[in-house]
Amino acid sequence: MLDVRGLTVRYGDLVAVDDLDLTADDGEVLCILGPSGCGKSTLLRAIAGLVLPDTGTVSLDDDVLDGLRPDQRRVGLMFQDHALFPHRTVADNVGFGPRMRGNPRAEIAERVREALTLVDLTGTEDRPVTALSGGEQQRVALARAIAARPRLLMLDEPLGSLDRALRDRLLTELPELLRQLGTTVLYVTHDQDEALALADRVAVMRQGRLEQVDTPDGLWRGPANAFVARFLGLEHLFAVEIADGVAATPLGEVPVDAPDGPAHLVLLLDALRLADEVRPRRADEIELDGEVVGRRFAGDHLRVRVRTRCGPELTVPVWRGRAPAIGEPITLALDPRATRLLPPDETEDETEDGPQEESQAASASGQSPHPQ
Amino acid sequence: MTDTAGTQRVAAGPAQRRGPAATAALLVVPVLFLGLFFVYPVATIVLTGLRPEGVLDLGAVWQVLSDPVVRRVAWFTVWQATVSTALTLALGLPGAYVLSRMRFRGRNVLRAAVTVPFVLPTVVVASAFLALLGPQSPVNSLLEGVFGAAAPTLDLRRTVTAILIAHAFFNYAVVVRTVGGLWALLDPRLEDAARVLGASRWQAFREVSLPLLRPAIASATAIVFLFTFTSFGVVLILGGPARATIEVEIHRATTQLLDLPLASVLALLQLIAVVTSLVVYGRLQRRTTQQPLVASERASRPARTRGERRFLRANLALMAGLLAAPLLVLAERSLSTAQGYGLTHYRALFSATADTILTVPPWLAIRNSITFAVAATVIALIVGGLAATAAVTGHGRVARFVDGALMVPLGTSAVTVGFGFLIALNRPPVDLRGSPLLIPLAQALIATPFVVRTLLPVLRSIDHRLREAAATLGATPRRIWREVDLPIVGRALLVAAGFSFAIAVGEFGATVFVARAQFPTMPVAIFRMLGRPGAANFGQAMAMSTILMVVTATALLLIDRLRVGQVGRF
Numbered sequence: 001m002l003d004v005r006g007l008t009v010r011y012g013d014l015v016a017v018d019d020l021d022l023t024a025d026d027g028e029v030l031c032i033l034g035p036s037g038c039g040k041s042t043l044l045r046a047i048a049g050l051v052l053p054d055t056g057t058v059s060l061d062d063d064v065l066d067g068l069r070p071d072q073r074r075v076g077l078m079f080q081d082h083a084l085f086p087h088r089t090v091a092d093n094v095g096f097g098p099r100m101r102g103n104p105r106a107e108i109a110e111r112v113r114e115a116l117t118l119v120d121l122t123g124t125e126d127r128p129v130t131a132l133s134g135g136e137q138q139r140v141a142l143a144r145a146i147a148a149r150p151r152l153l154m155l156d157e158p159l160g161s162l163d164r165a166l167r168d169r170l171l172t173e174l175p176e177l178l179r180q181l182g183t184t185v186l187y188v189t190h191d192q193d194e195a196l197a198l199a200d201r202v203a204v205m206r207q208g209r210l211e212q213v214d215t216p217d218g219l220w221r222g223p224a225n226a227f228v229a230r231f232l233g234l235e236h237l238f239a240v241e242i243a244d245g246v247a248a249t250p251l252g253e254v255p256v257d258a259p260d261g262p263a264h265l266v267l268l269l270d271a272l273r274l275a276d277e278v279r280p281r282r283a284d285e286i287e288l289d290g291e292v293v294g295r296r297f298a299g300d301h302l303r304v305r306v307r308t309r310c311g312p313e314l315t316v317p318v319w320r321g322r323a324p325a326i327g328e329p330i331t332l333a334l335d336p337r338a339t340r341l342l343p344p345d346e347t348e349d350e351t352e353d354g355p356q357e358e359s360q361a362a363s364a365s366g367q368s369p370h371p372q
Numbered sequence: 373m374t375d376t377a378g379t380q381r382v383a384a385g386p387a388q389r390r391g392p393a394a395t396a397a398l399l400v401v402p403v404l405f406l407g408l409f410f411v412y413p414v415a416t417i418v419l420t421g422l423r424p425e426g427v428l429d430l431g432a433v434w435q436v437l438s439d440p441v442v443r444r445v446a447w448f449t450v451w452q453a454t455v456s457t458a459l460t461l462a463l464g465l466p467g468a469y470v471l472s473r474m475r476f477r478g479r480n481v482l483r484a485a486v487t488v489p490f491v492l493p494t495v496v497v498a499s500a501f502l503a504l505l506g507p508q509s510p511v512n513s514l515l516e517g518v519f520g521a522a523a524p525t526l527d528l529r530r531t532v533t534a535i536l537i538a539h540a541f542f543n544y545a546v547v548v549r550t551v552g553g554l555w556a557l558l559d560p561r562l563e564d565a566a567r568v569l570g571a572s573r574w575q576a577f578r579e580v581s582l583p584l585l586r587p588a589i590a591s592a593t594a595i596v597f598l599f600t601f602t603s604f605g606v607v608l609i610l611g612g613p614a615r616a617t618i619e620v621e622i623h624r625a626t627t628q629l630l631d632l633p634l635a636s637v638l639a640l641l642q643l644i645a646v647v648t649s650l651v652v653y654g655r656l657q658r659r660t661t662q663q664p665l666v667a668s669e670r671a672s673r674p675a676r677t678r679g680e681r682r683f684l685r686a687n688l689a690l691m692a693g694l695l696a697a698p699l700l701v702l703a704e705r706s707l708s709t710a711q712g713y714g715l716t717h718y719r720a721l722f723s724a725t726a727d728t729i730l731t732v733p734p735w736l737a738i739r740n741s742i743t744f745a746v747a748a749t750v751i752a753l754i755v756g757g758l759a760a761t762a763a764v765t766g767h768g769r770v771a772r773f774v775d776g777a778l779m780v781p782l783g784t785s786a787v788t789v790g791f792g793f794l795i796a797l798n799r800p801p802v803d804l805r806g807s808p809l810l811i812p813l814a815q816a817l818i819a820t821p822f823v824v825r826t827l828l829p830v831l832r833s834i835d836h837r838l839r840e841a842a843a844t845l846g847a848t849p850r851r852i853w854r855e856v857d858l859p860i861v862g863r864a865l866l867v868a869a870g871f872s873f874a875i876a877v878g879e880f881g882a883t884v885f886v887a888r889a890q891f892p893t894m895p896v897a898i899f900r901m902l903g904r905p906g907a908a909n910f911g912q913a914m915a916m917s918t919i920l921m922v923v924t925a926t927a928l929l930l931i932d933r934l935r936v937g938q939v940g941r942f
Contacts, residue, residue, distance in 0.1 A: 012674075050564050052676050070567035071575075077568045083561040087583045096579070100570035148569050 001026055002047070002152055002184055007056030009039070009046050009208075016042040017053070018208030024152075024201075029178055029185040031195035034205035035231065040188045041080070043205070044154045047186070048077045060151055071100065076150030076183075080157040082141035084129040090116070090140050091125035097148025115143035118177065135166045146181065153178075154186040159194060171197050192232055196220075204228045220269065225342050229266045236267035236314060237342075247341065250311050252286045254336045264342040271338035272316045274304075275331045286334040288314070292324050306330055395770055398762035402778070405755045408802060409817050410781055413792025414643070420795060421636030436637040442621070446641065449617040452532065453601040456539035460596050461589070463540055463690060464547025470687040472552035473560070474680070475672040482691070483548075489695050490545035491928050492921060493878025494605030495895040499902065499917035500698035501538045501610055502529055503705040510701055530612035538606045541694055543596040550595070554588035555581070560673065594653040602646060602785035604881040605895070609902055618642045619787045619881070626791060626885065636795070639788050646784055699921065706914035710907065717915035720908065732890055734916065737897035741877050741920075744808075744893060748815035748876035749869050755816065756823025756868065763824070764831040778824045781817050786881025789814055794885045810886040811893065815876035822875060823868040830864040831857070870931040874924045894920045 002024040009017040016039040024030040032040045045051040047058050049070035058065045065073050076097075084093050091112050098108045116122050119139035124132070129140055138158060145153055158174075159167045175198050178185050189195050195202045196216040203213040204227075212224035223229040229237055240247040240254075240263055247254045247265055254265060275281040293313065294305035302323045307313050316332055324330050424432050436442055471483050489497065503509060505528035515523040528534045558581060566576035582589075604619040611617075616624060618638050625635035675681045709716040721734040756778070763774040781789065793814055798805040804813075834857060842852045880895040887896045894916055901913035 045564075048564075048568050050567065069572070070564070071570045071572050073568075074570075075568065077565070079561045079565055081559075081561075083559060083565040085562060085565075085580055096566065096571075097569035100566070100575060100579075144565075144569070 001061060002186070003057075003059045004043075004047065005057045005059075007043070007046060007058065008054045009042050009051055010054050011042075015039075015208050017046060020056070020208065020210060022203060022210065022213070024184050024186060026184055027182050028200045029175070029187060029198055031187045031189060031199035031202045032205050033189060033192060033195040033202050033231070036190055038205045039208040040190075040205050041156050044077060044156050044186065044188055047152070047154065048075055049073050050077075074149075074151050076145035076148055076153045078141050078145045078153070078155045078158050081161050082137050082158075084137055084141055084144070086128075086130050088129065089125065090121070090127050090129055090132070093129055093140055094143045094147045096144060101148070111147045111149075112143075115147035118146060118180070119143045134162050135170065138162060138170065142177075150183065152186065153181065153183045154188070156188045157190070158187075159189070159191075174198060204231060206231075222340055223266060223342065226264050226266070229264075229340075229342060234266050234268065236271070236312075238265045238312070239263075239344075240265045240341075242341075251288060251308065251334060252310070254286070254339055256341050258341055262344045264344065266340050266342055267334070268338045268340060271335050272314060273333050273335075274316060274318050274322065275333040276322070279333075281331070281333040284336065286336060288332040288334055290314070290330055290332065292326050292328045292330050295323060295326060304330075306332060308332070392766075392770075395762050395766035398758050398765070399774065402755050402759040402762070402774070405751075405817075405820075406777065406781075409793070409797075409813055410784075410789070412802070413796035414784070414788065416796035417636050417639045417643075417788065417792050420632060421640040424633035424636070432633065433637055433640075436634055437641070442634075442638070445616050445618055445621045445638075448615065449601060449619075452535060452539075452607070452615075452617065453597050453603075456536050456543075456600040456603075457593055457597045459536050460540045460543045460547055460600075461593060463694065464544050464592075465551060465589070466683070466687050467544060467691065468548045468552035468555055470684055471548055472556040473672050474684055475674045476684060479672075482688075483552075486548055486691060486695060487545040488925060488928065489541050489699075490543070491874055492542075492699075492924055493880060493895055494542075494603070495609065495880050495898045496702070496878065496917045496921045496924070497538055497542060497698070498606050498609035499898060499913055500702035500921075501534055501541070501606075502902065503914060504698045504701045505529055505531075505534050505537075508705065508708075510704060529610065530614075532611070532615060534610040535603075535607055535615065537694070538610055539596075539600045539603060541698060542603075542606070543599055544691075544695060546596055546599070547592045550592040551585055551588045554585055556672070558584055591653065594649060598646065598649045598653065601649070602642070602787070604785065604787050605899075609899065618645075619785055622787050622791055623884070626794065632795060635791060639791055642785055642788055646788075647780075650780070702914060702921065703918050706911065706918040709911065717908075717911035718919075720912050721915055721919075732892065734897055734912065737892045737894050737916070738919065740808075740811075740891055741894040742923075744812045744815060745873050745876035747812035748819055748879075749872040751812060751816035752819040752823045752872040752876075753865065753869055756820045756872075757827060757865070759820075760824045760827035760831055763828060775824070775828065778821050781821055786814075786818055786879065787885070789817055790882030790885030793882065806888055808888070808891045811883055811891065812876070814882040814886055815879045816872075818879055818882060819872035819875045822871045826868040826871060827861065827864050830861055834860055867931050870927045874927040874931075877927070878920060878924050894923075 002022070004020060004022040007017050007020045007022075008015065018039070020043065022030075022043075032043065034040050042051060046053045046056075047065075049065065049068060049072075053066075060073075060075065065075075085096070088096070091109075094115050095108045095112045098111045103111070112125065113122070116125065119142055121136065121139050121143065124136065124140075129137060132140065138161075142155075142158065145155075159170055162170065171194060178198070187195070187198055196219075199216060201213060201215055202219055204211045204219070204224075206227055212219065212228050214222070214224075219228065219232060223232060223234065226237055238249045238251070240249050242248075242256060242258050242260050242263055244260070245255060245257065247256045247258075247263065249265055256265075273279070275285075275287065281287050288306075288308045288310065290306040290308035292304055293307045296303045296305075298317075301317045301319050303315050304318045304324065305313060305315050314332065318324070422428055422430070422433060467486070471479065471486070504511065505526070507525050507527045509526070512523075512525050515526060528537075562580050562584070563576045566580045567573070571579060601617075602619060603617065604623070607615065607617045608620050608623065611620070613624075618641060622635045622638045622642070625631045625638065675684045706717055707713045707715070721738075723733070759774050759778055763771040766774065793804075793810055797803070797810065804810050838856050839852050842856050847855060877893075878895060879893075880899065883893050884896055884899065887893055892900065898913045898916050898920070901909045901916065
């Protein structure tokens with residue numbers, strides 16, 4: 001089990017990782033999701049021992065790693081852009097870890113074969129890594145990390161440099177491969193699709209801190225704050241005032257179970273739909289009349305942009321067969337149960353992240369925003 | 373029809389093939405210059421060496437080569453070059469790491485500063501080390517201060533140690549720039565990856581960085597070896613008569629023994645060694661460019677562990693002690709007189725000739741130096757500029773030939789050039805015996821390769837579409853050169869001029885052969901002053917060295933402001 005407590009890494013005045021706590025269970029795939037520059041790579045480097053933390057403790061299976069050199073930690077790190085040794089062959093790259101640990105030649109060869117089999121690259125042993133394609137290099141990098149038999153495998157944006165088709169393919173292969181390994185995995189990415197596809201749990205990171213740690217489903221159902229909601233791609237977010245158990249939104253009144261005051265209301269993915277004769281609006285849903293102002297093709301459905309009569313523009317998914325034309329009047333149904341109350345926005349500015357707001361965030365996210 | 377042909381030719385622009393005739397026209401001056409002042413003198417050396425009495429006499433050559441003195445000289449030359457190179461690498465590699473991979477305040481300034489020694493005149497460096505390693509040095513005052521009067525007096529003048537340290541001083545920048553340049557491009561995560569996979573710091577360096585740096589290290593090794601192998605001024609002044617390299621021995625054979633055949637055979641030997649190492653170097657260079665590199669934005673990191681900070685401090689101390697101390701002590705010695713600090717030595721330089729060993733007032737040497745250097749700069753710019761233009765406009769094979777041919781004088785030792793001038797240009801068809809013109813010609817010959825090296829990359833980098841655009845807008849080829857090429861090349865020309873001037877003003881190896889007593893240059897004057905006993909002569913030599921150092925440093929600082937090209941990078 002990986003246990004990170006109170007970890008802080010400063011680069012001069014910049015706090016890259018800020019008093020961060022994190023645990024990952026044995027065999028768990030934990031994704032660290034955050035925008036570039038949020039400190040996620042630094043977190044991995046600190047766990048690997050490549051960066052010295054200013055404060056904090058990292059322990060792995062009850063061994064405290066603090067003060068150990070990177071080569072003493074037995075953790076694996078697969079780098080962004082792979083960092084393969086360009087002057088060595090595939091086998092030399094993959095066998096590097098076992099060789100550094102002083103394994104006999106036969107053992108090294110065995111582990112190389114094993115790791116290459118796992119990533120489906122047998123037969124490439126003697127090729128120079130510079131002659132491989134991007135996808136092959138990515139697999140060699142993974143094999144190299146695996147062959148060292150790390151107690152913890154960390155992957156830093158492993159699919160970042162690959163083209164989309166290759167990424168999608170590896171995204172379907174990777175979960176199976178990681179499960180086969182059974183190692184605890186820390187997977188860093190800025191891509192929510194990747195995180196949601198791979199992770200047992202996702203930790204959303206922002207400016208050196210974890211905003212929320214939850215299962216993918218839990219994230220979608222209950223983003224902890226406006227930042228997480230926006231980062232997941234939930235675009236409908238309104239600043240609201242709560243009075244007497246009702247949040248007044250531009251779309252209408254939504255019943256909530258929260259004390260009076262300012263807050264944010266986010267519409268989850270399934271909050272909005274087209275209300276028509278096939279599925280008319282239910283009594284508990286809010287009716288929104290509007291006009292279609294834009295359509296974007298998104299594969300099996302269209303994302304239709306609607307200017308509501310009450311003001312805000314909303315995007316709603318509509319199946320292709322029922323797509324309305326631009327300019328057509330349209331009626332939407334908003335399900336109040338698919339909305340969540342979030343603590344008031346910290347205005348995206350980290351300097352205002354005070355302890356007071358933090359406690360507010362904690363209490364607000366624990367509350368149900370609507371009567372059960 | 374003619375119209376179309378004309379348009380095509382113009383659109384192709386001067387950088388495209390302008391036709392062999394145009395290229396040939398551009399090459400007339402460079403070829404004449406090189407032929408007359410390089411090929412002809414060198415051929416004379418070869419002929420004099422092989423046919424001392426006018427007929428081919430390999431027996432005489434063998435006789436010279438089997439002479440135990442010559443053998444000892446040859447052995448010493450190789451030995452000191454090898455040890456100097458090893459010492460320079462040992463000191464320079466950590467320095468390269470510090471300056472390319474560690475981030476600390478003042479790093480960029482320091483990186484520029486460490487290249488200063490490389491471009492200082494050899495005579496200045498030799499003077500500086502005479503001052504630093506002599507008995508009057510502040511080092512000894514320091515020792516005395518620490519250990520009391522009983523402290524041993526350190527005097528390393530006329531020792532091999534002095535030569536080795538001075539060579540390390542000179543070539544430190546070569547290692548730092550050449551190896552550091554590549555090191556800064558190596559992805560630092562490669563070593564990180566190795567560390568995470570279980571490699572210790574040393575293993576990570578040996579297994580990952582060292583193999584990737586090997587081409588640069590080999591390249592630096594070759595060039596430092598070449599420089600120390602052909603080192604002349606430093607060995608002549610610091611080593612004393614007992615420690616002669618081939619260069620010094622050529623000088624001695626010419627000026628003291630008046631044994632021209634011996635000098636010729638030695639020069640021949642030197643030529644063979646130099647050409648061999650140049651070929652090896654060329655091979656290595658070609659491999660360097662083939663090295664696949666991973667550019668990375670954050671190659672340098674601040675020192676974080678105690679060990680790293682200690683390593684950084686140790687290297688900074690070394691740079692201060694090796695590179696800064698000699699120059700500071702040189703300035704200090706130039707101001708030190710029997711009556712405390714003062715400008716006595718400087719005043720003496722500008723007074724009458726009475727108490728000096730020169731036949732003319734010393735300040736004339738300063739004037740001579742600057743006049744000759746300006747003349748040499750003009751010649752080098754014309755020859756080098758034409759050659760570089762020809763190399764860019766000519767066909768691939770012509771370009772490569774011009775590029776290569778102009779590099780040969782760079783490798784050939786200055787002493788060979790000077791000696792060649794002395795024996796070849798003193799009789800018809802080219803009789804310049806005793807003419808002061810020989811001095812700027814020799815200096816220009818040595819400066820020309822630097823001009824070409826500075827101009828070529830810039831000329832090559834001009835986007836030919838700029839010329840095409842100018843052509844479609846109605847500019848004639850001549851106008852294109854004036855409106856497009858010249859403004860872009862202008863800065864590079866200034867840099868080349870500054871470089872040529874710095875090289876010419878400090879040139880010693882060739883100048884000492886051709887400068888007559890009535891036309892001394894600063895380096896020659898310093899050498900003569902150092903050769904005489906007496907505190908006054910020594911003090912004046914220090915003063916003149918300081919002036920020369922300031923003149924050279926000024927020229928180079930001006931170049932640095934222009935920021936074109938990389939000084940000391942090979």
